[in-house]
Amino acid sequence: MRMIIQTAAGDKPALRFNWNPVRWRSVAVLLVAGLLMSGCGDDRSESAEKTDEQDTVAVPLRVDVQGWRDFDALTTRIFAGDLPTPGEINDLGRSESFRAWSDCLPDHRPDAVRIGNWLTNAFAPELGQHSPRKVNSDRLRMRTSYRYSRSQADKINAQLDDWLDPHQQKRFLTEVERWIEPERLPATLVVHFLPTMPELRYCDGSLVADTGVLAAGGNRQLQRQLIAMLYRNLQTMPPIEDPERPEAMIAQVWRDLVNEGVAAWIERAPFTFFAPSHPTLNEVALVPEYFYNNGVRSVETMERLLNEFLEQPRISTEDATEFRIQTPAGGTLTQAGYAMAATIVHHLGENRLIAVRGSLVQFLAAYQEAALRNPDPQPTPGQDDTPLPLSQKPFSPTVYQGLIDLLSKYDAQ
16 A cells, blocks of 8 residues: 655655555555645646647546535534534435445444544534543544534635536546556546545545545645546556566566656655645645655666676575665655656656656666756756756666666566
């Protein structure tokens, strides 16, 4: 499972990507990461390349906002003093939207009564009730999330009007089909909007979006995040079947790097912004330069290790394990993969990234072609307002060819 979670690194929490190759197809993203938008080089001109809108899209979209509407109506009654009965509160958890969210959880799926208890705890003052002395972590999280969505009701209603606009839906689906082959998409794509924890989920053809995430991040950002989630679940290269072979271990590192790097580019991960008013999503600020610094370190680490390994008759399990551990170079493969993807887009355009997204060899070749266009020596990421992709290094000819030969045995195309 890939999750974005909060950690206590330095002065600000940071992104950490957890991978379980078996379970990552049913993915939840806990969104507790934010970064003020900035005009860095990889998000301009060619990087923001547009395509003509298609006349038709292959997959119909159903936007379900009833969960939010029911929550809005219920909480409006509560704040107006028209107090609902416990049975009416529990009914909210029986609706299609809340059941879709509950069914998407991996375990401990909350039933209608449990959701009703969360609602009662969240709005205990308005309901004339006392909160229990001991509140478990779920109740505390849900109280914070429910009250934030309630406080942003007018904004959420306006944002959902855009999602219900057929033209906006068409544009969203057109972008979905730029990145994901139509035959990989469900027969009907459903997006449920309702207050949950600050997270996005995908399972069984349905996306579930927390209305608090929508309010704090906005429609355009959420669209990118949902497309990236679909990409991770439906389009990425699968895990390699013989992961214990040394060469396969190295190829798997590259699959993770390419899969996550492209998805991070789709969602513009380092440029994520959440409103300061959100009680948890406002806590994290990422620095784009960190992604590119990690890209440089990862290439340098691969260079050092592969220069040693390629001189040997064969790569040992110990060598491959060392490669797998050291390649992230103190960061994550997601950050390094993003830096490589952004470098491809900066020099060769986003359509080139789309064309190579499913091939290790083609992705590496595109990155090498783009990185060779960078100045030598490369500037430090962030130096003199130089576009950040110009900081990335190409591989040496020997290591590049050795990688091409190795990865060609495990290519997905």
